[in-house]
Amino acid sequence: MPRRIGTPLRPRDFGLADVGILVASLFSSFLLVWVVFYQLTLLSGGFGFLVCWYGSFLTLYWTVTSQIIDRRVATDRVFSTLVITGASLVVGIVAFIVGWVTWKGATHVRANFFTKDMSHFSPADPHVLNKIGVAHAIVGTVEQVGIAAAIAIPVAVVTAVFLNEVGGRGTRLVRTVVTAMSGLPSIVAGVFIYSILVETSLSHYAGFLASLALFILILPSVTRTTEEVLRIVPGGLREASLALGASEFRTVWSVVLPTARSGMITASLLGIAIAVGETAPLFFTAFGNNNMNPNPLHGAQQALPLVLLDFVRTPQGALVNLAYATAFILLSLVLILFVLARVLGRPRTKKAVWRARLRSLTQRSKTSEIDLPKNVLMMSATSIQKESP
Amino acid sequence: MILFLIGLFLLIQGFPAFHVAGWSFFTSSGFQTVGKTKHFGVEASLYGTVVVAVIALAVGTPVALLTALFLSEYAPKGLRPYLIACVDLAAAIPSVIYGLWAIFELQPNVVGISGWLARHVAWIPIFKVTTPKVNASLFIAGLVVGIMIVPIVASISREVFSLTPPGEKEGALALGATKAAMIRRVVLPFGRGGMISAVMLGMGRALGETIAVVIILSETFQISPHILQSGGSTVAQLIAIHFGTGGPLGTHALLLAGLVLFAVTLAINLAASAIVSRSRSGAGVDL
Amino acid sequence: MTSDDSLSLTRGAAGLVATDVCAWFGGRLVLENVSLGMPRSTVTALIGPSGCGKSTFLRILNRMHELVPGAQLAGSVELDGTDIYAGRLRATDTRRHIGMVFQKPNPFPAMSIYDNVLAGLKFSRIPVADRDALVEMSLSKAGLWNEAKNRLRELGGALSGGQQQRLCIARALAVGPRVLLMDEPCSALDPTSTARIEQTIAEIADDVTVVIVTHNMQQAQRVSDTCAFFLAAENEPGRIIEAGPTDVIFSNPNDARTMDYVHGRFG
Numbered sequence: 009m010p011r012r013i014g015t016p017l018r019p020r021d022f023g024l025a026d027v028g029i030l031v032a033s034l035f036s037s038f039l040l041v042w043v044v045f046y047q048l049t050l051l052s053g054g055f056g057f058l059v060c061w062y063g064s065f066l067t068l069y070w071t072v073t074s075q076i077i078d079r080r081v082a083t084d085r086v087f088s089t090l091v092i093t094g095a096s097l098v099v100g101i102v103a104f105i106v107g108w109v110t111w112k113g114a115t116h117v118r119a120n121f122f123t124k125d126m127s128h129f130s131p132a133d134p135h136v137l138n139k140i141g142v143a144h145a146i147v148g149t150v151e152q153v154g155i156a157a158a159i160a161i162p163v164a165v166v167t168a169v170f171l172n173e174v175g176g177r178g179t180r181l182v183r184t185v186v187t188a189m190s191g192l193p194s195i196v197a198g199v200f201i202y203s204i205l206v207e208t209s210l211s212h213y214a215g216f217l218a219s220l221a222l223f224i225l226i227l228p229s230v231t232r233t234t235e236e237v238l239r240i241v242p243g244g245l246r247e248a249s250l251a252l253g254a255s256e257f258r259t260v261w262s263v264v265l266p267t268a269r270s271g272m273i274t275a276s277l278l279g280i281a282i283a284v285g286e287t288a289p290l291f292f293t294a295f296g297n298n299n300m301n302p303n304p305l306h307g308a309q310q311a312l313p314l315v316l317l318d319f320v321r322t323p324q325g326a327l328v329n330l331a332y333a334t335a336f337i338l339l340s341l342v343l344i345l346f347v348l349a350r351v352l353g354r355p356r357t358k359k360a361v362w363r364a365r366l367r368s369l370t371q372r373s374k375t376s377e378i379d380l381p382k383n384v385l386m387m388s389a390t391s392i393q394k395e396s397p
Numbered sequence: 398m399i400l401f402l403i404g405l406f407l408l409i410q411g412f413p414a415f416h417v418a419g420w421s422f423f424t425s426s427g428f429q430t431v432g433k434t435k436h437f438g439v440e441a442s443l444y445g446t447v448v449v450a451v452i453a454l455a456v457g458t459p460v461a462l463l464t465a466l467f468l469s470e471y472a473p474k475g476l477r478p479y480l481i482a483c484v485d486l487a488a489a490i491p492s493v494i495y496g497l498w499a500i501f502e503l504q505p506n507v508v509g510i511s512g513w514l515a516r517h518v519a520w521i522p523i524f525k526v527t528t529p530k531v532n533a534s535l536f537i538a539g540l541v542v543g544i545m546i547v548p549i550v551a552s553i554s555r556e557v558f559s560l561t562p563p564g565e566k567e568g569a570l571a572l573g574a575t576k577a578a579m580i581r582r583v584v585l586p587f588g589r590g591g592m593i594s595a596v597m598l599g600m601g602r603a604l605g606e607t608i609a610v611v612i613i614l615s616e617t618f619q620i621s622p623h624i625l626q627s628g629g630s631t632v633a634q635l636i637a638i639h640f641g642t643g644g645p646l647g648t649h650a651l652l653l654a655g656l657v658l659f660a661v662t663l664a665i666n667l668a669a670s671a672i673v674s675r676s677r678s679g680a681g682v683d684l
Numbered sequence: 685m686t687s688d689d690s691l692s693l694t695r696g697a698a699g700l701v702a703t704d705v706c707a708w709f710g711g712r713l714v715l716e717n718v719s720l721g722m723p724r725s726t727v728t729a730l731i732g733p734s735g736c737g738k739s740t741f742l743r744i745l746n747r748m749h750e751l752v753p754g755a756q757l758a759g760s761v762e763l764d765g766t767d768i769y770a771g772r773l774r775a776t777d778t779r780r781h782i783g784m785v786f787q788k789p790n791p792f793p794a795m796s797i798y799d800n801v802l803a804g805l806k807f808s809r810i811p812v813a814d815r816d817a818l819v820e821m822s823l824s825k826a827g828l829w830n831e832a833k834n835r836l837r838e839l840g841g842a843l844s845g846g847q848q849q850r851l852c853i854a855r856a857l858a859v860g861p862r863v864l865l866m867d868e869p870c871s872a873l874d875p876t877s878t879a880r881i882e883q884t885i886a887e888i889a890d891d892v893t894v895v896i897v898t899h900n901m902q903q904a905q906r907v908s909d910t911c912a913f914f915l916a917a918e919n920e921p922g923r924i925i926e927a928g929p930t931d932v933i934f935s936n937p938n939d940a941r942t943m944d945y946v947h948g949r950f951g
Contacts, residue, residue, distance in 0.1 A: 013706050013758065014704060016706070016757065016758055017757070019750050019771075021774050021775055023771060059510070078774075079809070080575050080776070080808075080809055081774070083577055083578075084576055087576075088471065091463045091470075091471055093463070094459070094462075094466075094467060095467035095468065097464075098548075098551065101544060102486060102487045104502075105498050106490075108498060108502060109497075187670045191662050191666035192605075192662065193601075193606075193607070194605065194607060195655070196662075199636065199651070199655040200655075282488075282489055284491070285492065285493070286492075287493050288492075313491050313493045316494075316497070317493050317496075317611070320496065321612065335494055335497055342489055342491060346486055346489050562790070564786065564788055564790035565792060567748070567751075567786065569803070569807065570748065570751065570779065571748060571786075572780075572783070572804035572807050572808070572855070573777065573780035575776050587794075
C-alpha cells in the first residue's frame, strides 16, 4: 500500500533572519567605513578601504549575532567567514597572477621570440623587438631541466623503492637526509655546485652544472611523492606475487612499479614543473648568456626564468613587452606541465588491466627466472579495480 | 651523504673569508671586498633575512591555516579537488613570476597602506620611516614571501587536518558543539604537530627565498626597525646580487654566507621533521 | 533563525515521536515512512539485520544525519511536542537534549578523564556550579566511578575499551540530556563491560529516555521495554515492519518476518 513520501530537504540553521543579519552587517559596516574615510578623515586608497571594511564587518557581525542569537553561534559564523576569506584570498591571488601574466604577456608574443636570441640587442634600435627573442633561453631551460630530470627521476625511484620496499637499517638515515635536503635554499644549491666544480676549475659555467643543481633541488620532492605513491599500492599484490615464487626484485619491477605508474608520472612532471621555474641555482652554474648556446656541456647558457629576471631588473623601455611575453611563455610552460601531471596521473583502471595483460604476454618471450603467471596479474588488476577510489 | 659534502665544501671555501674578517663577519655589514679597506659582513643581511621571514610567517601562516581548514572541513565535495589543485599550482608558480607580479601590482597598492601607517601610526617604532620612500621595503618583501609560503604550509596542514579521526569529530558534534568549536577543540589539537612542522618548513623557505627579494628589495645595509621604509638586505639576496663581483675574497665571503644560510635552514628542517614524527598527527604525513 | 530553546534542561526524560521519517543519501532512498513513538522514561530497542537503516534513523533523531554531504530527509521528529526540524531549534541545541553514544568509543584522547566528562559542557557553554560533583555523578551513573576516581587526571585514551565506552556514556550524561541514543554501544566490547553498560541503561532509564540500536537479540530482550524491527528488502529502502512491547515482539509477533528474525533464522 504505497504511501506518499515527503519531499526531501536538508535542514539548515541559516534561515532568512540570518541572511538578514549578514547583509545588514555588511551594509552598515560599509557605510560606517565610508563615512569615516571620506567625510571625517582624509584617508584614501581602495585597498585600505577594503581592509577597514572587512575588519569592521567582522566586528559588527559578531556583536550583532551574539546579541540576537548566541555567542557560540556568533563565533562559529565569524570563524566560517574567516575561513572562507582565507581560501578565497589564495585562490584569488593565484587566479589574479595567472590572469595578469596572461593578459600582459600573451598579446606581446611574437614568432621571433621563439627563434631569436639576445645577441642582436641594441636599445636604440626601433625595430629591436623583431631581432631579439628568447630562443636561447628556451633551449637552455629545456636542456638543463631535461638533463636534471633524466638523472633525478631514476635516482628518486630507486630511493623511494629502497625506502618503501626494502627498508632496513638505512631507512631512517636516508629519510632524514631526504627531508633535510628538501629545505635547501635554492641559491645554496647553486653555490655548492659552483664551489666544487667551478671554483676548483674543474669546469666553467655550463648548462650541465645547472642540471646538477636542479637535480639536488628536485630530488627530495620527487622521491617523497613517489614514495607516497608506492605506499598506496596494496600489500596484497606483493604478497600474491611473492607467494608464487617471484623474487623481490621481480615483484617490484613487474607488479608494484606498473601499478604505481600514473602516480610516478605525476610526481616526475611536478618535479619538472618546479625545476623549470627555479632561478637562483642558475646564477652560478649556467650563468646566463645573450647568445644561443645549445651545448649544455660547455659554456654559459641562458634559461627562461633567468632571462626574465634580467629583464625585470634592468628595465629598458623596449624590453618591457618582451619581459611580459617571456613571463607568459614561462608560466604557460609550467601550467602545461602541471596540468599534464594531473591529467596523466589519474589512475585509469581499464588501462591498468590491459597493460597488465600485455605485460604477462610479453614476459613469456623473455628469458627470466620466473614468469609471473597470468592469473597473478589478473588478480592484481582486479584488486586495483576494486581498490581505486 | 650529499649534505655532508655540501656542508664540508662550503666550510672549506668559506674559511679564507672567515679568516680575514674574523667574528666581525657576523657583526658588521656591508659588502666591499675589493679595494683598500676590506669590509664585509652579514649582520645587516641576517637581520633582514629574519625580518622578512617573520613578516612572511605572520602574514602567510594564518591565511594558510584558514585555507587548509576550508579545504578539509568546509569545502563542498565536488569543488575540493579543484581547489586543492589550485593551491598546489600556487606552489609551482616560479618565484620570478611572483616577483614580477609583486613589483608591478602588489607594490603600488601596498605603498598606500605603508604610507598611511607611516603617517598615522608612527609612534609605534616599526612603523616610522626616516626616508620618504616606502617602496622596496622589507615589509613588502615580507608580504610577497608570505604569499609564496602559503601553498606549502596550507597543503601540509590540510593533509594533517584530514587525518583527524572522524569518531572524535562526531563525538564533539554529538555533544552539541558548533563547527568552529569542534575545529578548535578536536581538529587543531590533533593537528598541532603537523601545523608546527608545516610552519617551520614555510619558515625555511622564507629564509632562503632569493628571487622575489632580489626583485623587490633595494639593497641597503642598515639595521633598523623601520620595516616600512625603503631598503634592506637579506642573505640570499646578498649572495645573488654580489656574485661574480668582489674578487676571490668576495667569493669566499659569499660562500661563507651561503654556509650560514644553509646551516640555519638545515637546523629548522631537522627540527620540523623531529616534531612531526613525535606528534599524533605526524605518523601518516610525509614531509 | 533565533534560538528558541524553551526545552529547559531540568525537566527530565522526554518522549520522542518520529512521524513519516524518510532519508536519502545522495538521491537514494534508504528509509521510507518510518514512524515510531519512544515514550518518556522507557528503553526502546531498534533491531534488524545490518544495513536496513537503523543507525541512519538513530542519527536523524539527533540531527547528525544532515552532517553527511548529500544527505536529505523528510518527516518530523518531536521532542515532547516540539519538532526538532521545524526550524525553531538549532541543531547544536538539539544535540544537547538528545545525546549519543557511538559504536566505537571515542573519548578525547588528549584530555584527561575529568576533562572528558566535562567536555560537553564546555561546548554548550553550560555553567557548572560544582564540577567535581558533576563528574562524580556522571561517572557513577556510567559505572566508572570506582575505577576512575583515583585516576581522574589520566588521559582518556589510556583506558580499556569497555572503560572508554563508559566514559563516553558519562560524558554524554553530564550534559543532562533528556534522551540518550546508543548506536550498538556494546558491539566492540567484552561481556563484562557489556553487562555493566546494560546495568547502566537500566539505572538511567527513569531520568533519560533511551533508544538503543542493537544486533544482539538477547540484549534487546534484556534491556528494552519496546522493540522496533527494521527490515530492508533487496534494493528497497528500510522500513519498520513491526513495533511493540518487547515480550510481544519476541514471543508472539504479528509478522512472519519478525518471527523469523527473532528466532535467528536470518540476519
